[in-house]
Amino acid sequence: MLSQEQLALLFSNARTHNEWLDKPISDEQLHAIYDAMKWGPTSANSSPARIVFVKSSEQKAKLVACMSPGNAEKTRKAPVTAIVGMDMVFYEQLIKLFPHAPDARSWFEGNDAVVESTAFRNSSLQGAYMMLAARAVGLDCGPMSGFDAEKINAEFFAGSNVKVNFVCNLGYGDAAKLFPRSPRLSFDEACKIV
Template identity: 50%
Template sequence: MTTDALVLDAAAQDLLFREAHTANTFTDEPVSEEQVKAIYDLIKYGPTAFNQTPLRIVLVRSAEGRERLVQHMSDGNKAKTAAAPLVAILAADNEFHEELPTLFPHFPQAKDVFFSERAVREGAAALNASLQAAYFIIGIRAAGLAAGPMTGFDAEGINKEFFGDGDHSVLTVVNIGKPAEDAFYPRSPRLSYDEVVTTV
């Protein structure tokens, strides 16, 4: 079903949402650096508080890097993470506030006014990097690729293995590529508009 209430054409609606699924298997077609750069250059404009960009992305391309990552994935995610054409580790940079004077020039003192406390920074980083992670998944779909985001992993292990500075917190690991024929599980139901939306 499409709707005339949306400006986005029906094909784009389907590509980004209605026909898009989380992918579990992929073809062996590689995902290029140019594709990932194009995805990021699109999604970096998604809104965040104070234009903060706490999301950090580690692209796992090498066999050695893949082995380091797979050992921290849950058993149900090991095989598909090992086989995906590209895997991205999405993390929140808890020291993102150091960039705020440049990213939010209208209020350069925001860095010190709002984010001087570590706990506040961590909360802001987690929320806004999660928003960016969602934009990243939509960007992957916009590139004609499929995403397989996962949270089944040893977060502490990945944080130490790939960051090691105590300033980054992994949010999700995303397998990326062209979906294979058996990539998708059947569509699960969603709540309806009337179940979600109230008007006051």
């Protein structure tokens, strides 16, 4: 079982950051994030997330042009921005990822509604795993959904079967510039045991 301190690192003390310290993230840290997150469960082990880690100033400028005005500057200042995409033909990998069901591809192929919901749901899960992995390696996160999806798809996923799900800045957040902690619903407001 994780200690209270470890749980706090991942959840209660973790915050959504909008301001970033000028401190780089190494490629090794990004590999460590993926190597941890890839083990998180997805339905039929579908693993539809495809991530572009944007680090270079040239690529960052292209991404900033796709962001809503309220998200542009914080994206520009973040050391890395992860574009969490979803592979819309993820089922092509099931023979490798779910080998004990050789017919798994047929569950999805030609059924656009099931493909869309499976890709979205499971890439969202994987994006959350990515954030937890980033926190576990000492980084902060700033997930966002304010962007022009068509522009991001054209700039970063052109010629592929991948579409953007959400965007998440990664780095060392400037804790001095955090907003006050927002409240959360209590167990009784959000849950019931039946």
